[in-house]
Amino acid sequence: MISIRNLSKNYEEVQALKNISLEVKPKEIFGLIGPDGAGKTTLMRILTSLLLFDEGEVQVMGKSPISDYQFIRNHIGYMPGKFSLYEDLTVEENLSFFANIFGTTIEKSYDLIKDIYQQIEPFKKRKAGALSGGMKQKLALCAALIHYPKILFLDEPTTGVDPVSRKEFWHIIQQLHHHDITIFVSTPYMDEANLCDRIALIDKGEILNVDLPENISKAFDKTLYAIQCHEGNYQLIKKLREYTHFDSVFPFGEEVHYTDARATDIESDIKLYLEESGLTSIQIRKTASTIEDVFISLMNKN
Amino acid sequence: MEKIIESTELTKTFGDFTAVNKITFDVKKGEIFGFLGANGAGKSTAMRMLTGLLSPTSGAATVAGYDVFTEQEKIKKNIGYMSQKFSLYNDLTLMENITFYGGIYGLSNTQIKERGEKLIERLDLGNIKKKLLKEVPLGWKQKIAFSVATLHNPKVVFLDEPTGGVDPITRRQFWEMIYEKADQGMTVFVTTHYMDEAEYCHRISMMVHGEIHGYGTPKELKKEFNAQNMDEVFIHLARGDQYNLK
Incomplete structure (x- = not known):
């Protein structure tokens, strides 16, 4: 669905993306995971045809975002990190406006947006600027879906959102999946990786790894x-x-994660050392690594 | 143990709306206190009252020994504050920022020079001392902002989502800086949306609809709500038992 080969993008002296390659399959939830400044938004803007790149090949639905940007724009939905609907229009007016631009109506897309729209429908006469953060997000999502896109791009939809609202938003994303939409989503929260079908870890413009979570x-x-x-x-x-x-x-969390330079089983050695150092009630166990452990170790290697 | 923050039924109403409803809690010297809650639960309003930026409607509270109703200016001089939005000057160098903030907090020129140099040495930033802050990598900025917010050795520092969007290594280095300050006796009052970070705190309060519904150590809270981790405690408190996504 998306194919990226040896893509590079520079802003003057800053290398925002360094020779990255990845493939996104149809109908998958693909997560782009990395901290601020990693290059997530740059990549998203290139894929959505909003930004030119310096080197490499990019295809979205088999088309070039440079020469076929009109086709791409008609077939993708994009929800930027910053709320960018019209604050002075009501919920309903915003949606009608975007439906109109894409030559459709709220009614025609109702099946797709129903579950989300029903949550904001009671406020449809309210101006978008007067909505709470969570409501704005749901409205922005409806607007991004209004033309039945093939691919939905979500740029950090859960940043700064509390854990409950984050869970709800991911639930919505997973429901959309049943409508045969490919979802490309970025996030700085490592714990969201497990909610994606496949993920790419990105840091300082480089892809550290791409695989199943x-x-x-x-x-x-x-x-x-x-x-x-x-x-x-x-x-x-x-x-x-x-x-x-x-x-x-x-x-x-409440523990510390530790790795030792020796490869052998040395649990009791570590415990003994800590006790001799004056620490008490030491609990030590082997534990399974998480995405975050892997991210940290890949960053250190880099 | 000396109490650095003491709040008794502190309340703030805006017209008909009660943003903060009778919150009672205390924070001790050298404690890392996590102030958690959903978006819109009233955290920011409470924090603005405790930092002397907003007058409460009723109740009582002291911060660093000063009254939040009558001694707001004294509170401001005795606390540090770091917001989620980078608030140092990007067009000034590191040393210029230090001099500026040190001056605002009433440090003498000798103190500014001394502490500034110590800060630069501690963060190993000698090579970027003369660079404008906008040229400094993002991960460093949060650490610098924290160091500047504590330059005047305040009794308590308020951190409002200090680690949002920061990479996992920097996030941990940041928490080690927090541990270090707490170890030296500084009180740290912090809000976060990372529930694993909630477990780094000594004690926590969890706000729901303007009230404190959970209050204790992470261990106590997990036990009280029969939860595996703080994420579950949070969801339980914010949405109640009936909350279920499946």
């Missing part, structure tokens, strides 16, 4: 220990960092 979590090549102690994570991290065999350590 479960394969990426497993790609961690060291034994990972989860450790806790009575004195708290700060003291624990300090002591672990002073350990002769220290490889990496960082806080992870």
Whole structure:
């Protein structure tokens, strides 16, 4: 559905995208996961034909975003990170306006947007500017879907949104999937990776890995220990960092995640060292790596 | 343990709307306190009252020993504040920003020079000291903003979603800086949408519709709501038992 080969994009001296390649299959939820400044929005703007690129080949639905931008624009939906509908128009007016531009009507698309639109329909006479953040987001999504797009591009739809609203939004995305829409979504939240069919990890303009989320979590090549102690994570991290065999350590929820420079099973060694360092009630266990562990280790290698 | 923030039934109404409804809690010296809640639950309003930017309607509260009704200016001098939006000057160099903010917080020139140099050394930023901040990588900016917000050694620093969109390594380095300050006795009051970060806090309060519905250590809250992690606690509190997506 989307094919990118050796794509590069520079802004003056800054290399925003460095020779990236990836494929997005029809009807999948493809997640682009990485921090601010990684190049997520740049890539999204290139794919939606809003930005030119310097090198490489890009095809969206088999068409070039440069020469066939009109075709692409008619067949994709795009929800930018910033709310960009008309704040002075009502909910209904905004939707009618976008329907009109694409030569359709709210009624014709109702089947697709129904589940989302019903949640904002009680406020259809309200101006978009007076809606809450969550409502604005639902309206923007309806507008992006009004012409039955083949691909939906969502640029950080859940940034700054609380965990409950994030869950609800992902539920909506997964429902849309049943309408044969390919979804290309970006997010800085690593824990959303598991909600996608496939993901690409991106950092500083480079793709670190592309795979199924479960394969990426497993790609961690060291034994990972989860450790806790009575004195708290700060003291624990300090002591672990002073350990002769220290490889990496960082806080992870209520525990710290630690890797050791040795490959052998050394749980009891670590425990003994920490006890000798004056820490108490030490709990140590091997733990499964998450996407975030893998992301951190790939960033360090980079 | 000395209490740095003490709030008793603190309330703020806007016309008919009660944004913050009788919140009672305290934060101790050297504590990392997580202030959580859904969008629109009243966190920002509460935070604005505690930082002396908004007058409460009723109740009582002190911050760093000063009254939120009558001593707002003294509160402002004794706290640090860092917002989710980068608030240093991009067109000034690092040292110029430090001098500017140090001046605002009433530090002497000697103090500014001394602490500024220590900050630069601590963050290992010697090579970018003379660069404009807009040329500094994003990940660094949050760490710099935090260091500048604590330059005057405030008793308590308020952090409003300090790590939004930051890469996972920087996010953790940032939390280590928070741990370090807390270890030195500074109180840290922080809001976040990352529920794994909620577990880094010593204690937490969870706001729902203007009220505090959860209050305790992450361990206590998980036990109280029979949850595996803070995400589940949050969802339980924000939407109740009937909440189910399946």
